[in-house]
Amino acid sequence: MSLLDQINKAAYARADVVGEYVGADGLFETERVLLARLAPALRGKPLLDVGVGAGRTTRHLLEISDDYTGIDYTPALVEAARRKFPRARLLCRDARDLSPFADESFDFALFSFNGIDYVPHEERLQVLREVRRVLKPGGYFMFSSHNRECEHFNKMPWQTKPRLSAPYVKYCLYCLAHLPKHLRMRRHEVHADEYAVVNDNAHGFSLLAYYISAPAQLEQLRRAGFSSAEAYDMDGHPTARDTRHPWVYYLARK
Template identity: 35%
Template sequence: MSNLPIWNSKTVVDSYRTQYELLGPESAIIQLFKDQWRNWRMLDIGIGSGRTTKHFAPLVKEYIGFDYAEFMVKAAQEAFPNIGEHVTIKVGDARSMPEFETDYFDFVLFSFNGLDDISYEDRIQALKEMKRVGKKGGYVFFSSHNLEYIPNLYKIRHNNNLNYFAYQCYRYLMLLYHNGLPQKFRKMEYAVIKDGAEHFSIKNYYVKPAAMVPANRIGI
């Protein structure tokens, strides 16, 4: 499972260059730790074109943001050429971070479901690495697609607009074509799904909340 060529494509990079707003939970996190940021080292994983860089980097003592898509990294570097000497933006891979010391970062972020980009075993490896580079007592935040949402994903929504309804039918047929019937996911703990992201080109990992962090595999 590799979405890397898609993240590196010009169309997708250009579309990310237009998205620099924080999501609700990210704003809440900024507020939650408002008295700590200035003393913290932050690792921001899968930064894309730097949406989170814009908001988090100015707050912290040291900020390292990376992404495995080199053209996304270029876009982030171009967006923030003078953001500060405490900021590093580079290419890197969450699955292997030997360049970072153990117990180093106070706050590790993998935003906007970036962790869902990689296979199950790779995901465990990335979570292990995130735990390793984070300080004991530090924080790791990430978001992930919820497998329990699947019945909603397949719902055909309608209002009084015929074009909207036609698009919903098309979307439903595409979901069936790429993933089969939604019932098949009921008993699964996780699944790889083409949910429509980037015109059905991206494969996303969906997981049930209870299985999201397999603590025994990660060593928590």
């Protein structure tokens, strides 16, 4: 297992991190917009929820179809999701190996909340290949990913325009408290032409996350064999490239 994998898996298995996901239930705005648009076509069809965590999206996808499968590689999160949704099909599986699922078995796959960003680059490409393999022709893959072109990318708050507000000061203190850990984690960062892997503020600077621009991600999806792909900003609007938001959403079609 790569060091990146070890670091990220250990972070997701932590009790405090599991606890944060257990409380999550609502959809993000772009998820709401895109799922509302896709729901009529997906009614009753097989849906795959990759990196389901503690089941934030489970209820919303079950409202579209009972033919639902959620997977995650973190056993404690799968257990938490099972407690919330005892009747749902929830499996402990890694997105890099979807071999339990036959070719062309799903109409829709979701990898929400940037979950795809926690595997190394080559394995991310493997995830894209696996998701494409299990999708039916014309099937959709929806996910979000960290935005390398965001104006705040890889910056501490004091490296951006300072603001005189309580949340800004609180955030500066949070970053300062974690600075020693961040400086240790930074040794593992990768800055390549196509993407970067950086230690951002998530879960107390505990993760190494993949960041990519919207144009580079769309090109990656094209190379992985998806026939079309669109990018959306965090307000649910189509975007060609985005410098304002920390994530970008993608809707790709096999």
